[in-house]
Amino acid sequence: MINRVVLVGRLTRDPELRYTPNGVAVANFGIAVNRPFTNQQGEREADFFNCVVWRKQAENVANYLKKGSLAGIDGRIQSRSYENQEGRRVNVVEVQAESVQFLEPRNASSGSGGPRNDYESFAGGGNRNFGSGQDQNRNSTNLNEDPFSDDGQPVDISDDDLPF
Template identity: 55%
Template sequence: MNRVTLVGRITAKPELRYTNSQIPYTRFTIAVNRTFSNSQGQRETDFIGVVAWRRQAENICNYLDKGSLISVDGRIQTGTYDDKDGNRRYTFDVVADNVQFLESRAQAQARMASNNGNNNIDATNNFGSSPYDYMDESSYGYNLDNMNDAYSNMGDIVTLADSDDDEDID
């Protein structure tokens, strides 16, 4: 079973994009605090990529902003791309099945006012820069042109074989 539930804050204003087939989607990152403290007594944060499709993507882009507190229920989807130096990189995203807004509009406005509009996430990203900072949409290893169903394998055909062989999977 491939299920994940996350609660965190959006790290940048989500932007609505469209596939070549005009299907709306958004790709954004949420900061999720770990449940334990490190040796210095501080809670570290993970930065997790999320993809939402269709009406849900439109709602996220229309109503959420940097710092918005959300809950995401979905599944993990892996992908690969070649970076600018030609190295193969492996990625994962959470494909959102359900996104809940956990702040009222008044709470979000109060948070923005108390920060004077500076909504920095107080966290340390221990994994370097995100691959989303320099990759274009065609680099994610997804077949967006054939994307008609958020539950299909990003438009790609999946073939599963019953086999007892202990072969390595590339």
């Protein structure tokens, strides 16, 4: 039997971190996943899923994700039931996340207008050359320059270099 789900979407609420009586961390959160098509009115609809993650991953989710964060979930669907306070049986279907991937930098949704990640802070800081003397000038490369642009020179490729 196969029970595998992979979702990419945005959190619908801040993760709620709790601990079991044995001290095991568990976090609950919701995720909205856009459908790949539009409805008859041209609007994109979404599906909403409740997710549960355990242990260290639960603590990381609670510390680093918030409502609106983009995340990738790899896990399985699990159903359970319980009796509520009125004595009615409630059935719950949720995603038991085995892996949660943070798909955007922590400050991406802050709207600060600053760099989105460490690479952009480095790349946006101008030409940073490492080395000394003439080697520094000779080895400097503009990070925005396209290394595959056509510079008018023929490309020398041996048939042995081709994978086919």
